[in-house]
Amino acid sequence: MFNLILFGPPGSGKGTQSENIVNTYNLEHISTGELLRDEVARHTPLGVEAQKYMDQGILVPDEVVIGMISSRIDESKDARGFIFDGFPRTRLQAESLDKLLEFKNTKIDLVLALDVSETELISRLLGRGLTSGRSDDTKEVITKRIKEYRAKTEQVASYYDGYGKLETVTGNNSVEDTFKLISKNINKYLLPVA
Numbered sequence: 001m002f003n004l005i006l007f008g009p010p011g012s013g014k015g016t017q018s019e020n021i022v023n024t025y026n027l028e029h030i031s032t033g034e035l036l037r038d039e040v041a042r043h044t045p046l047g048v049e050a051q052k053y054m055d056q057g058i059l060v061p062d063e064v065v066i067g068m069i070s071s072r073i074d075e076s077k078d079a080r081g082f083i084f085d086g087f088p089r090t091r092l093q094a095e096s097l098d099k100l101l102e103f104k105n106t107k108i109d110l111v112l113a114l115d116v117s118e119t120e121l122i123s124r125l126l127g128r129g130l131t132s133g134r135s136d137d138t139k140e141v142i143t144k145r146i147k148e149y150r151a152k153t154e155q156v157a158s159y160y161d162g163y164g165k166l167e168t169v170t171g172n173n174s175v176e177d178t179f180k181l182i183s184k185n186i187n188k189y190l191l192p193v194a
């Protein structure tokens with residue numbers, strides 16, 4: 001099993017690149033953003049709670065997200081591996097994920113961090129906001145999300161760097177060029193299926 005964390009600020013292209021990785025390496029994609037948006041759309045109690053945070057651009061409480069991840073992993077027992085997209089976003093989430101995977105006799109192999117300038121992030125998210133209908137893609141909320149990232153999420157990179165698992169790639173260029181850099185790193189662990 002090969003487990004990858006795709007890491008980076010809001011709008012760095014985690015969701016976009018996850019699609020390419022799934023198609024090339026046949027890994028199971030787990031996006032906490034998508035899981036939460038699905039709960040919101042279905043008006044579940046978890047979704048109603050999560051929406052309050054997401055609409056303001058702040059992180060949903062750790063315990064909500066961690067419980068959700070555990071059940072999602074259990075749904076795909078025969079997976080070749082997982083891509084964790086947008087998770088972990090706090091040090092506590094990272095420690096919990098490590099414990100959870102250890103319990104399931106597996107581990108994180110690689111953390112790929114997408115490095116993108118702040119001007120580019122804002123421009124991409126504002127662009128997406130024109131069509132996405134997402135309540136968190138407005139100027140005010142985007143600024144708040146980037147602030148949350150700097151305050152709570154950035155430290156997750158140094159946590160994994162401490163275990164020698166972190167690789168940083170530039171994500172400022174085109175989707176195709178960024179994917180080439182990502183593939184170069186994944187190929188050291190896993191061969192493409194197609």
Ligand code: B4P
Pocket residue numbers: 008009010011012013014015016017032033034036053054057058059060061065085086087088089093124125127128136145171172173174175176178
């Ligand atoms: P997420 O859904 O994870 O959203 P994101 O960070 O905005 O997206 P991403 O980096 O995947 O960008 P994308 O590929 O879409 O989180 C949303 C909210 O959910 C959070 O604010 C938080 O409240 C909550 N949440 C999620 N996970 C949580 C957790 N673990 N704990 C607590 N709360 C949590 O790309 C963005 C845009 O850029 C797209 O329009 C795309 O087309 C474009 N783009 C991508 N790559 C490009 C490139 N190379 N060139 C040009 N454009 C590009």
